[in-house]
Amino acid sequence: MSSVRDLLKQKNRDVITIDCGATVLDGAVKMNKERIGGLVVMQGDKIIGIFTERDLMNRVIAAGRNPAEMLLCDAMTTKIACCGPDTTIEECRTVMTEHRVRHLPVVEGDKLVGILSIGDLMALELEAKEQTIKYLHDYMTGPN
Amino acid sequence: MSSVRDLLKQKNRDVITIDCGATVLDGAVKMNKERIGGLVVMQGDKIIGIFTERDLMNRVIAAGRNPAEMLLCDAMTTKIACCGPDTTIEECRTVMTEHRVRHLPVVEGDKLVGILSIGDLMALELEAKEQTIKYLHDYMTGPN
Numbered sequence: 001m002s003s004v005r006d007l008l009k010q011k012n013r014d015v016i017t018i019d020c021g022a023t024v025l026d027g028a029v030k031m032n033k034e035r036i037g038g039l040v041v042m043q044g045d046k047i048i049g050i051f052t053e054r055d056l057m058n059r060v061i062a063a064g065r066n067p068a069e070m071l072l073c074d075a076m077t078t079k080i081a082c083c084g085p086d087t088t089i090e091e092c093r094t095v096m097t098e099h100r101v102r103h104l105p106v107v108e109g110d111k112l113v114g115i116l117s118i119g120d121l122m123a124l125e126l127e128a129k130e131q132t133i134k135y136l137h138d139y140m141t142g143p144n
Numbered sequence: 145m146s147s148v149r150d151l152l153k154q155k156n157r158d159v160i161t162i163d164c165g166a167t168v169l170d171g172a173v174k175m176n177k178e179r180i181g182g183l184v185v186m187q188g189d190k191i192i193g194i195f196t197e198r199d200l201m202n203r204v205i206a207a208g209r210n211p212a213e214m215l216l217c218d219a220m221t222t223k224i225a226c227c228g229p230d231t232t233i234e235e236c237r238t239v240m241t242e243h244r245v246r247h248l249p250v251v252e253g254d255k256l257v258g259i260l261s262i263g264d265l266m267a268l269e270l271e272a273k274e275q276t277i278k279y280l281h282d283y284m285t286g287p288n
Contacts, residue, residue, distance in 0.1 A: 024205075025205065025206075028201050028205040028206045029206045031201060031206070032201060032202045032206035033206075037198065037201075053197045053198055053200070053201045054181065054197055056197070056200070056201055056205060057172050057175060057176060057181075057197045057200055057201075058176045061168075061169065061172040061200060061205070061211050062169075062172045062173045062175070062176035062177075067205050093266070093269075096266070097263075097266045097267060097269075100263070118262065118266070119241075119244070122237070122240070122241045122262070123241060125237075125241075126237075126238060126241045126242075
């Protein structure tokens with residue numbers, strides 16, 4: 001069964017973070033530029049929350065707040081679930097579904113080493129299914 | 145294999161729509177209240193798009209637009225993937241992953257009969273796994 005470590009290797013991209021002193025607007029611009037739906041919010045080296053597009057919608061826009069004036073640390077989610085590099089993909093999926101979150105920061109010791117999104121898990125599963133189909137096809141027809 | 149029809153029965157909730165003349169702010173307030181991440185945008189009886197929290201972030205906030213003044217029809221996604229009641233859950237998952245969308249309106253004839261989210265699919269899968277585990281457990285220990 002594949003682990004978070006394998007998946008992070010495949011993703012091969014840096015985890016995108018933002019300082020807690022940034023505004024909500026800074027966060028939205030960064031997520032748009034990076035084409036992601038969540039940012040890990042840091043205070044120095046310490047993870048203090050996650051800010052997602054859901055937080056933006058519920059805690060800022062629907063609440064009538066101004067994204068250019070509100071700080072990320074006042075809009076982020078502070079109760080977050082994390083995983084480690086050796087957590088299985090299956091465990092990650094269960095945690096995401098039960099906690100209803102789309103992002104899991106990956107922490108090794110005290111260090112943030114990556115982030116997994118629900119999209120990463122879906123893509124991995126699709127790839128696995130395609131490989132199975134290819135295998136079955138090869139088995140029935142021969143590889144050439 | 146379960147179909148969209150079965151899943152909609154389980155969900156047992158109305159599909160949440162909004163008129164295309166509403167503002168982005170109206171949409172965000174409605175999604176917040178309903179605890180959802182996307183709305184089907186209607187012009188009369190016709191589906192003309194989907195508006196999601198991703199659209200809100202990218203096309204409105206990160207673009208510096210005012211949610212109270214921008215119309216939903218100027219921010220929504222018009223190129224949408226749909227499914228029917230007899231589409232399999234597997235096909236829905238594949239479509240969502242390949243098109244990178246989180247919502248699939250369910251259409252029967254010309255009529256909108258539901259909407260599936262990626263969260264619905266994840267929850268269904270978790271439930272199926274739990275049933276399998278329960279079955280295996282009963283098989284090994286007896287149902288009592």
